[in-house]
Amino acid sequence: MADAKDIIRVEGLKKDYINDDIVTSVLHGLTFGIPKGQFVAIMGPSGSGKSTLMHILGFLDSLSGGKYIFDGRDVSTLNEDELARTRGEKVGFIFQTFNLLPKTSVLDNVKLPLLYSDVPATKWDAMAMEAITSVGLSHRAQNLSNQLSGGERQRVAIARALIRKPPVIFADEPTGNLDSKSGAAVMQILQHLNIDHGHTIVLVTHETYTAEHAERILRLKDGLLESDKPVLHRCLSSGDLVK
Amino acid sequence: MHAHDLVQSAWSSLVRTRNRSLLTMLGIVIGIAAVILALSIGESAQSFILGQISSFGSDKLIVHPGPRSQTDNPSPFVEMTLEYKDVKRLRREPWLSAISAEIMQTDLAQAGGVSKNISLIGTLPDEMVIGGYRVADGAFLTDADVDGRARVTVLGKSLAEELFGQERAVGKSVKFGKNSFRVIGVMEEMGTQFFQNLDELAYISVTAMDDVYQRKQFEYIIVKTDTPLEEATPRIEVIMREAHNLDNPEGDPEKDDFFIMSQADAIKTVSQVTGVLQILLSSIAAISLLVGGIGIMNIMYVSVTERITEIGLRKAIGARARDVLRQFLAEAVLLTLAGGFGGVILGMLFSWIGIQVINAYQPGWVFMISVNGIVSGLVVSTVIGLVFGYFPARKAAALHPMEAMRTE
Numbered sequence A: 001m002a003d004a005k006d007i008i009r010v011e012g013l014k015k016d017y018i019n020d021d022i023v024t025s026v027l028h029g030l031t032f033g034i035p036k037g038q039f040v041a042i043m044g045p046s047g048s049g050k051s052t053l054m055h056i057l058g059f060l061d062s063l064s065g066g067k068y069i070f071d072g073r074d075v076s077t078l079n080e081d082e083l084a085r086t087r088g089e090k091v092g093f094i095f096q097t098f099n100l101l102p103k104t105s106v107l108d109n110v111k112l113p114l115l116y117s118d119v120p121a122t123k124w125d126a127m128a129m130e131a132i133t134s135v136g137l138s139h140r141a142q143n144l145s146n147q148l149s150g151g152e153r154q155r156v157a158i159a160r161a162l163i164r165k166p167p168v169i170f171a172d173e174p175t176g177n178l179d180s181k182s183g184a185a186v187m188q189i190l191q192h193l194n195i196d197h198g199h200t201i202v203l204v205t206h207e208t209y210t211a212e213h214a215e216r217i218l219r220l221k222d223g224l225l226e227s228d229k230p231v232l233h234r235c236l237s238s239g240d241l242v243k
Numbered sequence B: 001m002h003a004h005d006l007v008q009s010a011w012s013s014l015v016r017t018r019n020r021s022l023l024t025m026l027g028i029v030i031g032i033a034a035v036i037l038a039l040s041i042g043e044s045a046q047s048f049i050l051g052q053i054s055s056f057g058s059d060k061l062i063v064h065p066g067p068r069s070q071t072d073n074p075s076p077f078v079e080m081t082l083e084y085k086d087v088k089r090l091r092r093e094p095w096l097s098a099i100s101a102e103i104m105q106t107d108l109a110q111a112g113g114v115s116k117n118i119s120l121i122g123t124l125p126d127e128m129v130i131g132g133y134r135v136a137d138g139a140f141l142t143d144a145d146v147d148g149r150a151r152v153t154v155l156g157k158s159l160a161e162e163l164f165g166q167e168r169a170v171g172k173s174v175k176f177g178k179n180s181f182r183v184i185g186v187m188e189e190m191g192t193q194f195f196q197n198l199d200e201l202a203y204i205s206v207t208a209m210d211d212v213y214q215r216k217q218f219e220y221i222i223v224k225t226d227t228p229l230e231e232a233t234p235r236i237e238v239i240m241r242e243a244h245n246l247d248n249p250e251g252d253p254e255k256d257d258f259f260i261m262s263q264a265d266a267i268k269t270v271s272q273v274t275g276v277l278q279i280l281l282s283s284i285a286a287i288s289l290l291v292g293g294i295g296i297m298n299i300m301y302v303s304v305t306e307r308i309t310e311i312g313l314r315k316a317i318g319a320r321a322r323d324v325l326r327q328f329l330a331e332a333v334l335l336t337l338a339g340g341f342g343g344v345i346l347g348m349l350f351s352w353i354g355i356q357v358i359n360a361y362q363p364g365w366v367f368m369i370s371v372n373g374i375v376s377g378l379v380v381s382t383v384i385g386l387v388f389g390y391f392p393a394r395k396a397a398a399l400h401p402m403e404a405m406r407t408e
Helices: A050-057 A080-090 A106-116 A121-134 A150-162 A180-197 B003-016 B018-054 B084-090 B127-131 B143-147 B157-164 B206-213 B229-243 B263-306 B308-316 B321-361 B371-398 B401-406
Strands: A006-019 A022-035 A039-043 A065-070 A091-094 A168-172 A200-204 A216-221 A224-230 B060-065 B096-111 B114-123 B135-138 B152-155 B173-176 B179-187 B201-205 B220-225 B258-262
Touching (some): A022 A065, A039 A050, A050 A168, A080 A091, A080 A106, A080 B308, A091 A150, A106 B003, A106 B308, A150 A180, A180 A200, B003 B018, B018 B263, B018 B321, B018 B371, B084 B096, B114 B206, B127 B220, B143 B206, B152 B173
Parallel strands (some): A039 A200, A039 A216, A168 A200, B114 B201, B152 B179
Antiparallel strands (some): A006 A022, B060 B220, B060 B258, B096 B114, B096 B173, B135 B179, B152 B201
16 A cells, blocks of 8 residues: 555554553554645544644654654654754644744744744745745734734744745644634635645644545544545635635 | 844743843842942952051051961950050160050040040150151140150141131140140141041040050050061061060960061951952842842743743744753843843942942042952853753753643
């Protein structure tokens, strides 16, 4: 089943949490691959392990067993610094709660990942403005993060995830805290990034409607892969969603 | 991450919580200000005292009663061993150009309905030569006054004015306690020397002091000589041992019942005393710095707990553990360094005000900027930031990105 084109490949992936000697198994051995440029949604009820899976795939959490190959490299061979570098260069995160720095301008929030890069500081503003413009917020660049609406905040978070042009974007319930109109706008941007710019997108959601923006849906149940199916009638968000 | 970007990032974090940052800084500001104040006033005091001592001159020696250990461990119970006969013996040495002595006594002076508590100095005619003083009116004490045990006095300028107003004091009578003295002279203005306002004093002879107050032991004898002091000192020691029947051929200072000090010795002693004083004051001030440092550590711990999500986010977007450590350390050092600058400015302001206040009571104090104080204030505040910021920063750096993101 291994495919050389897979940017993400997991085999027998397991995750246990140990708290005061009590072991809780969350993921019981998952095997799948995600080819470069694919838009995948991970679905499942609460407690199914979908967020845990995304955190492991995004190098935010470690695995307890199995194998995780990212871009041809076994992640278990990477040390802390290499993991940090991979997080910075290869992936971008979008969180349900946006996680913007409070009382900080949109521009400074979007620039934040560059602080941990080798990009010279003279280029930061231009790069940040490019990312902010791509999510349609150039008029808000100097506003403080707490002066924005929820939808705008999530678009700032997307701009922050994009600034280093990572091949993979992880979105953890990105529309969970948004009204339907703002949610639709966010999904439109994600689809645009996937279709027009070739970003691989891994989306975690519990809403079927949101998941149908993806090409493929992985369903988890009790830490196991319940189903892995392509989306037959993909929701393309250009017209009807963004009314 | 470049240092400049790091400082900028740390600065923005502090500005985001500016009220808390300012309050936290206050502890360091007060601590550093207290240290600067202690050092600055200490240096001004030292300079003032040394100025007073240098007015004494480098061609004089003071013979004190008691063993030399007096200079290190002064005791109020020193046996007073110097008397008029010692002066008479020293007068036989032609290379000593002037010899004087002093006995101090306080009493109530009364004249023409005015009364005032004053200091009386029982002394000898050579006091004028030793001190380089001059009389404005009349004459100073003479050997005849001393030998004749005459009840005569010479008044300081301001004392004469207080007792007799615009009238001429010479020839008038003044009472010290119950005893009447005739004023034979009024001194020219002399100012402050050795912390004593000389213009407020009254001089009488050592013999009159003995008769009226039953005090014949001198507090010290002063000699003036053209002989180099390092040569004069052992010669006087030999004479004094002989006069006091001391068997001390090896010159052990502990066997003597007197010791000789020069201006250089006095400066050395004063420098030691003020140095100790500065250390003492700075140590007390340092305690407030310690408290300030603990305040910084406390707030940094709270900050780490509050910003767990932010730390998680920073790690998620590529920050390494050491980047987070540096960020929090930089925040702590910026806080303490800014506090240090504030403390230096505030400390200098306080010491300037302090010197103005002291000057109002005792003129002659000069405001000194303690360069040592400023440099050590800034260095110490940086070190406090590093030391007290390290543990919270290490805690932040050790957070697993996922642990940090989960806590919300």
